[in-house]
Amino acid sequence: MLYVVLFFLVFSLLLYVVLAGADFGAGIVELFSSEKNQQITKKTVYRVMGPVWEANHIWIIIIMVILWVGFPGFYNILVLYLHIPLTLVLLGITLRGVAFVFRHYDAYKDKSQILYDWMFRISSLVTPIFLGMTFGAMISGNITVTDNYETLSFYDLFIAPWCNGFSFFVGLFFAALCAFLASVLLIGEANEVERAIYVKKSRIATITVIILGFVVLSYGYINETTFVIHFIKNPYAITLAALSALLILPLLRSIRRARKVTTRTFTGLQVVLILIAALIAQYPNLIITSESEISILETVATDSVIKVLGITLIIGGLVILPGLFHLLKSFKMIKIFEQ
Amino acid sequence: MDNLDAARLQMAFTLIFHIIFACIGMVMPFFMVVAHKKWLNTKNPIYLTLTKSWQKGVAIFFVTGAVSGTALSFELGLLWPEFMKHAGPIIGMPFSLEGAAFFVEALALGFYLYGWNKLPEKFHWFTGVIVGISGVASGILVVSANGWMNAPSGFDYINGEFLNIDPVKALFNPAWFTQALHMTLAAFTATGFAVAGIHAFQVYKKRQAELHKKAFKIAITFGAIAAVLQPLSGDLSAKDIAERQPVKLAAMEAHYHTEKGAPLYIGGIVDNEKQEISYKIEIPKALSFLAFGDFNAEVKGLNDFPEDVRPNVAIVHYAFQIMVGIGTLLLVVGILFFISLKKKTWWQNNRFWLLFTILAPMGFIALEAGWIVTEVGRQPWIIHNIMKTKDAVTPMPGMIYSFYMYVILYTVLTIAVTWLMVRQIKFLNNSKSV
Numbered sequence A: 001m002l003y004v005v006l007f008f009l010v011f012s013l014l015l016y017v018v019l020a021g022a023d024f025g026a027g028i029v030e031l032f033s034s035e036k037n038q039q040i041t042k043k044t045v046y047r048v049m050g051p052v053w054e055a056n057h058i059w060i061i062i063i064m065v066i067l068w069v070g071f072p073g074f075y076n077i078l079v080l081y082l083h084i085p086l087t088l089v090l091l092g093i094t095l096r097g098v099a100f101v102f103r104h105y106d107a108y109k110d111k112s113q114i115l116y117d118w119m120f121r122i123s124s125l126v127t128p129i130f131l132g133m134t135f136g137a138m139i140s141g142n143i144t145v146t147d148n149y150e151t152l153s154f155y156d157l158f159i160a161p162w163c164n165g166f167s168f169f170v171g172l173f174f175a176a177l178c179a180f181l182a183s184v185l186l187i188g189e190a191n192e193v194e195r196a197i198y199v200k201k202s203r204i205a206t207i208t209v210i211i212l213g214f215v216v217l218s219y220g221y222i223n224e225t226t227f228v229i230h231f232i233k234n235p236y237a238i239t240l241a242a243l244s245a246l247l248i249l250p251l252l253r254s255i256r257r258a259r260k261v262t263t264r265t266f267t268g269l270q271v272v273l274i275l276i277a278a279l280i281a282q283y284p285n286l287i288i289t290s291e292s293e294i295s296i297l298e299t300v301a302t303d304s305v306i307k308v309l310g311i312t313l314i315i316g317g318l319v320i321l322p323g324l325f326h327l328l329k330s331f332k333m334i335k336i337f338e339q
Numbered sequence B: 001m002d003n004l005d006a007a008r009l010q011m012a013f014t015l016i017f018h019i020i021f022a023c024i025g026m027v028m029p030f031f032m033v034v035a036h037k038k039w040l041n042t043k044n045p046i047y048l049t050l051t052k053s054w055q056k057g058v059a060i061f062f063v064t065g066a067v068s069g070t071a072l073s074f075e076l077g078l079l080w081p082e083f084m085k086h087a088g089p090i091i092g093m094p095f096s097l098e099g100a101a102f103f104v105e106a107l108a109l110g111f112y113l114y115g116w117n118k119l120p121e122k123f124h125w126f127t128g129v130i131v132g133i134s135g136v137a138s139g140i141l142v143v144s145a146n147g148w149m150n151a152p153s154g155f156d157y158i159n160g161e162f163l164n165i166d167p168v169k170a171l172f173n174p175a176w177f178t179q180a181l182h183m184t185l186a187a188f189t190a191t192g193f194a195v196a197g198i199h200a201f202q203v204y205k206k207r208q209a210e211l212h213k214k215a216f217k218i219a220i221t222f223g224a225i226a227a228v229l230q231p232l233s234g235d236l237s238a239k240d241i242a243e244r245q246p247v248k249l250a251a252m253e254a255h256y257h258t259e260k261g262a263p264l265y266i267g268g269i270v271d272n273e274k275q276e277i278s279y280k281i282e283i284p285k286a287l288s289f290l291a292f293g294d295f296n297a298e299v300k301g302l303n304d305f306p307e308d309v310r311p312n313v314a315i316v317h318y319a320f321q322i323m324v325g326i327g328t329l330l331l332v333v334g335i336l337f338f339i340s341l342k343k344k345t346w347w348q349n350n351r352f353w354l355l356f357t358i359l360a361p362m363g364f365i366a367l368e369a370g371w372i373v374t375e376v377g378r379q380p381w382i383i384h385n386i387m388k389t390k391d392a393v394t395p396m397p398g399m400i401y402s403f404y405m406y407v408i409l410y411t412v413l414t415i416a417v418t419w420l421m422v423r424q425i426k427f428l429n430n431s432k433s434v
């Protein structure tokens, strides 16, 4: 049953990154567009994301719940030492969610739209950066686990874990990944004239992702970050990362030929490959502190809890996944079946 | 202010905020589907206008509810890491089921909002019903988790460790049913009266009276039925408390001395120093009867409990008085409404509309007061008789800044949402279709 739970954990994480990532990315693409294109993007984003908007963001709640129920000790470390970036993520999620509804449901479309738009765009950029920083912080090796809070300074305990170069670059990398997902998604949804905008954007995003990926790895390598060393030495991780890199060529070609389905498949696959590579490199020691590595399996809840959690997840999955699939299909997010 | 107080205030503040949005997000869909059904049956365009305008309300409140709820699901861990470390696995079941219910709700809402003219008519309407049902289900589940904090069960507590965890038993803890029933009714009462009040005000102002009267009737019907049932369910809750958390009952009643045939105190000013309550109305033997169904039963007083396990008596007592006072008021008004269905002339009288306008916030005030009774009344325990709140709080200093941040954020949000609603109503009043 433990593996069922872990499966749902990884599955939710991947879905969150891909779906919510594309959603954050849409705001980032909008942020970095000319004024005219911003309005176009706004409309397209609403059409594409509107129906699934809520659902995309619930994955993070599922992740939290699985962590606190199934892996309480692991969760405990995250919420204790990464309190600040998580709070900032929350702040971003809140402002962004609110801005999204406001700009579409305000009965009057007047000047206040400008405010909503900027709130939406800026929080779309900031939130994934902090989310990425939180991921980065988990593996940056700067967390100090202790019972004596008095002996260490506030900075060492609660700031240093996430406020460092490595985490920051992971944050930027993650935001770029989101922009990449979104721009590719948008290509398929735009009409002939607008498509050119997103083709250009997705090229820029692809290149940014590659550059930032290198930055993260080389920064980590130079500073001898444990994670990066493990990553580079792990044959599976490297193979997957290489595979993901190899996909870039067919992806670019597919973008040029405006092949919607293949483009999306390649994009999703790339992101999933990168994530799995990172997970494999570190599994099961998903937190790296300044002294040791903490395994997610060390802190697992008792069998009875895991069993009930697993069963709940399976039942929930059986209800939710067909519904989600149907929703995506009804509103033509995926057109695999039409082709 | 110390860290613990800041964390408590932050928790209280965010919950007080969330509960408003959660309740509206949970109950509004029912109003919406009733209006929608009437539109399908009568093809009266007023109902379509109403449905579409309530649907916008649902969408706005759903998202505000969802983001503030997401914030809460982080906060439980961020503020109370020790609590979640031990309680998380035990009360994970309601929370994971709640996650599923939210998910169903979000999916159904996606279908509903974007399904106009795309989905078959009946199916489209039905997705609206699912939004409502799953909203109520998630409300019940989360309250069950809260019930567990009041009536911990489903584990053995041995030497400070939580062993032999049984999540199913924790889900169906002794408090879950009374609390969930009372809460669900409260959500309907509060939202019903609030929405009805807003529309009553528009009738009062003679703006689009036909539309607003229809809206009023739908909302108040739900609200009034719930308001009539509410005191009954509240009595069940009180009897439960008397068994399970006698110190909470004593605080609710500001009852310092253990006695047989205890009187019920209404109102009054609590003096915790002198351990008495002055200027109260006293009803002999009533408390014994209400709590145990026996006029001569013994009711434990606060003095029977050590000082360090007593909650803040004044807050709990006043909050309880507010809840019960409003509960009685709404019961009466609810009955008045049913009479008004027979006496149509009342509906011509502007004072009728003024009355409901004034009552608009009452349900929510009672609801917040009720939660204050439950939560402050449980203090100093975070898990009743097992873990103290002060042992659960995060060791990170500076929580007060986090609290300030939330206050600013949520104040701005409240203002913004209110402003949005005002614009929604203005828009509705100017709409041509009616």
Ligand code: HDD
Pocket (backbone or CB within 6 Å): B143, B150, B175, B178, B179, B180, B182, B183, B185, B186, B187, B189, B190, B230, B231, B232, B233, B234, B235, B237, B238, B241, B323, B324, B325, B326, B327, B328, B330, B363, B364, B366, B367, B368, B369, B370, B371, B372, B373, B374, B375, B377
């Ligand atoms: C519209 C709101 C509303 C109204 C009119 C009432 N209540 Fe209430 N009450 C609530 C809303 C509420 C609540 C906010 O929903 C609470 C908090 C926790 C809970 O389960 O329900 C609550 C809690 C609560 C509790 C404590 C439960 C606990 O701690 O577990 C008691 C004893 C009562 N109520 C009793 C009453 C009585 C005797 C009422 C008679 C008129 C009444 N309530 C009206």
Ligand code: HEM
Pocket (backbone or CB within 6 Å): A058, A061, B018, B019, B021, B022, B023, B024, B025, B026, B061, B062, B063, B064, B065, B066, B067, B068, B069, B070, B071, B072, B073, B076, B102, B103, B105, B106, B135, B136, B138, B139, B140, B142, B143, B183
């Ligand atoms: C009595 C208290 C509560 C009730 C009745 C309640 C009910 C609800 C309801 C009905 C929703 C759906 C949102 C909507 O329809 O607008 C919601 C959202 C949410 N609530 Fe609460 N809630 C309560 C307290 C809490 C607490 C303590 C938590 C934290 C663990 C929480 C977590 C959430 C989450 C995560 C969401 C968002 C889910 C989504 O995206 O749909 N709630 N709540």
Ligand code: HEM
Pocket (backbone or CB within 6 Å): B008, B009, B011, B012, B015, B016, B018, B019, B080, B083, B142, B143, B145, B146, B368, B371, B372, B375, B376, B378, B379, B381, B382, B389
């Ligand atoms: C939505 C309605 C609710 C309101 C208005 C509310 C209000 C409050 C208040 C006022 C406090 C502070 C008490 C004090 O420290 O004196 C508090 C604490 C707390 N509440 Fe609630 N509560 C609600 C529902 C819930 C639910 C559904 C849960 C959990 C499932 C919950 C979990 C907690 C926790 C963990 C604390 C902090 C620990 C404590 O002070 O005991 N609350 N809440």
